[in-house]
Amino acid sequence: MIAKVIEELLNKLxxxxxxxxxxxxxxxxRFQVEPPKVAHHGDYATNLALASAKLSTRNPxxxxxxxxxxxxxxxxxFSKVEVAGPGFINFFISPSYWQSLPxxxxxxxxxxGRSDVGEGRRVQIEFVSANPTGPLHIGHGxxxxxxxxxxxxxxxxxxxxxKEYYINDVGRQMQILGRSVYLRALELQGQPVDFPDDHxxxxxxxxxAAELLKKDPTFVQRPENxxxxxxxxxxKEAILAQIxxxxxxxxxxxxxxxxxxxxxxxxxxxxxxxxxxxxxxxYEKDGALWFRxxxxxxxxxxxxxxxxxxxxxxxxxxxxxxxxxxxxNFEKVxxxxxxxxxxxxxxxxxxxxxxxxxxxxxxVILIQMVNLLQGGEIKSMSTRAGEFVTLRELLDxxxxxxxxxxxxxxxxxxxxxxxxxxxxxxxxxxxVYYVQYAHARLCSIFRKAKEARIFLPPIDKIDTSFLNTPExxxxxxxxxxFPDIIEEVALKLEPHLLTFYLLDLATVFHNYYAKYRFLxxxxxxxxxxxxxxxxxxxxxxxxxxxxxxxxxEKM
RNA sequence: GCGCCCAUAGCUCAACCGGAUAGAGCGUUGGGCUUCGAACCCAAAGGCUGGAGGUUCGAGUCCUCCUGGGCGCGCCA
Numbered sequence: 174m175i176a177k178v179i180e181e182l183l184n185k186l187x188x189x190x191x192x193x194x195x196x197x198x199x200x201x202x203r204f205q206v207e208p209p210k211v212a213h214h215g216d217y218a219t220n221l222a223l224a225s226a227k228l229s230t231r232n233p234x235x236x237x238x239x240x241x242x243x244x245x246x247x248x249x250x251f252s253k254v255e256v257a258g259p260g261f262i263n264f265f266i267s268p269s270y271w272q273s274l275p276x277x278x279x280x281x282x283x284x285x286g287r288s289d290v291g292e293g294r295r296v297q298i299e300f301v302s303a304n305p306t307g308p309l310h311i312g313h314g315x316x317x318x319x320x321x322x323x324x325x326x327x328x329x330x331x332x333x334x335x336k337e338y339y340i341n342d343v344g345r346q347m348q349i350l351g352r353s354v355y356l357r358a359l360e361l362q363g364q365p366v367d368f369p370d371d372h373x374x375x376x377x378x379x380x381x382a383a384e385l386l387k388k389d390p391t392f393v394q395r396p397e398n399x400x401x402x403x404x405x406x407x408x409k410e411a412i413l414a415q416i417x418x419x420x421x422x423x424x425x426x427x428x429x430x431x432x433x434x435x436x437x438x439x440x441x442x443x444x445x446x447x448x449x450x451x452x453x454x455x456y457e458k459d460g461a462l463w464f465r466x467x468x469x470x471x472x473x474x475x476x477x478x479x480x481x482x483x484x485x486x487x488x489x490x491x492x493x494x495x496x497x498x499x500x501x502n503f504e505k506v507x508x509x510x511x512x513x514x515x516x517x518x519x520x521x522x523x524x525x526x527x528x529x530x531x532x533x534x535x536x537v538i539l540i541q542m543v544n545l546l547q548g549g550e551i552k553s554m555s556t557r558a559g560e561f562v563t564l565r566e567l568l569d570x571x572x573x574x575x576x577x578x579x580x581x582x583x584x585x586x587x588x589x590x591x592x593x594x595x596x597x598x599x600x601x602x603x604x605v606y607y608v609q610y611a612h613a614r615l616c617s618i619f620r621k622a623k624e625a626r627i628f629l630p631p632i633d634k635i636d637t638s639f640l641n642t643p644e645x646x647x648x649x650x651x652x653x654x655f656p657d658i659i660e661e662v663a664l665k666l667e668p669h670l671l672t673f674y675l676l677d678l679a680t681v682f683h684n685y686y687a688k689y690r691f692l693x694x695x696x697x698x699x700x701x702x703x704x705x706x707x708x709x710x711x712x713x714x715x716x717x718x719x720x721x722x723x724x725x726e727k728m
Numbered sequence: 729g730c731g732c733c734c735a736u737a738g739c740u741c742a743a744c745c746g747g748a749u750a751g752a753g754c755g756u757u758g759g760g761c762u763u764c765g766a767a768c769c770c771a772a773a774g775g776c777u778g779g780a781g782g783u784u785c786g787a788g789u790c791c792u793c794c795u796g797g798g799c800g801c802g803c804c805a
Contacts (some may be wrong), residue, residue: 479803516800687769
């Protein structure tokens, strides 16, 4: 948080420098305030003078000197400000700033880290959205973890967030699903069936067939297309119910479940297409209707209505995003997709542009493949073939906390090998326990303090100047950094940064714990450290909550 | 063939819109519980950031080419 304070100070000084003609008024220098890698470069450093060298009449070191002199007057904030190297400005934060931090964290409680960068803007985030043709597998789990955590963090950062699951309940794959169940039902009734290769072969299809037969024993005797319809609707609802339950147990809840079918029922597909048609962006060729995607950066034009008269999936998607931006008025839309859909992005962006929107308001987050490692070999997964590890299996055998954490310890766009054997057998060595253990340890300290009848006096009676070791400062600095991490994740949409932050915080805490006693012989020291412990616990608990991972008091 | 993503320690991964000496975990080696939880801590070893050029005060990060991997190029979803 101190980084933001410094940034604001610098921005004021930049204006001053511009007034004095030291800096050109043509452009605003882009600079960063960040913790340097080496301790003797101070607590924070900025490249301001280097970054604005081209806008200045002076060389970077002279410019840095000018800023430094004006910063030195803030004695309660900085113990030292110096020019270093080619023109960095290094800040040494005064101990009293750090020492005042735990009290304010205590006062703010779980509001600490909350931000208003979102300015209440309405954001929709859509994730998982797996076709309701089978159970969720491990890859969907990754999308769920990333999407849900992002939603939590965006909310925490001051956005108004709505989480949505898009149900593809229109089209051929639903028909195939219905037919798969129908055929299995026939089989169960003893009729010989030639089961096509492109139908869904998983065991769950047989189970669904059996359930349906139990509920409606005569449905198979109806004409085939009627029976298939019945099977389709039944299977869709049953599978969706299961998906909902799996996600719920994974700690993921949605604000809305949006059916593709309703786009047609409310003629939104027509509306969106006629909108484009009026702009002359739809034309006919080979009996089909095409959208001029190539005029908006896509490599070629795309079919929206087939020669058969059926709309394509793309047509639905245009209408869906028309609905998101116009009907429901979201300012910003985030789609979380599997990386195999990346070729689809230019097409959708083109559509968004054609609708007259700024394509930057649509962010697509690609979730890379999850490779399943079993016995050291990569297994391929396919819903049709019915071979996959389901999210349910992971929940049962690895657990929700560990699974979510593993998914979030990698950038979304880097492929992940999920070693199932390892996750199952050695789950005790999972890094999630490292963070949770830090939290449990803190809680244990509080229990011990209570047993020893040590009670904290009112906060203003605690002398935090006893928090003065290098380890105190390291820990305080990291706690101070928490709000910055939240904003960074919200801006860059990269939740793994929070995971790494928490691992860092746990490391620093464990280190501190090994070196110092919280319950010290000297009572004022104990009070100060207990206050620090409370602040640390608050941040750990809040961070874990944002990841959707529990913060146990004992383990 | 065209396009997108990736290549960092033995393994799995970080590195904050280009910043100072590239960091963790696992694994390996050695040390640390009569005191708040050892699911922990400390130390050591481990790197030409796939290769070759370029841009500049400064490159793992940006540009070009090459090599090697993943994915996508449907009137499928």
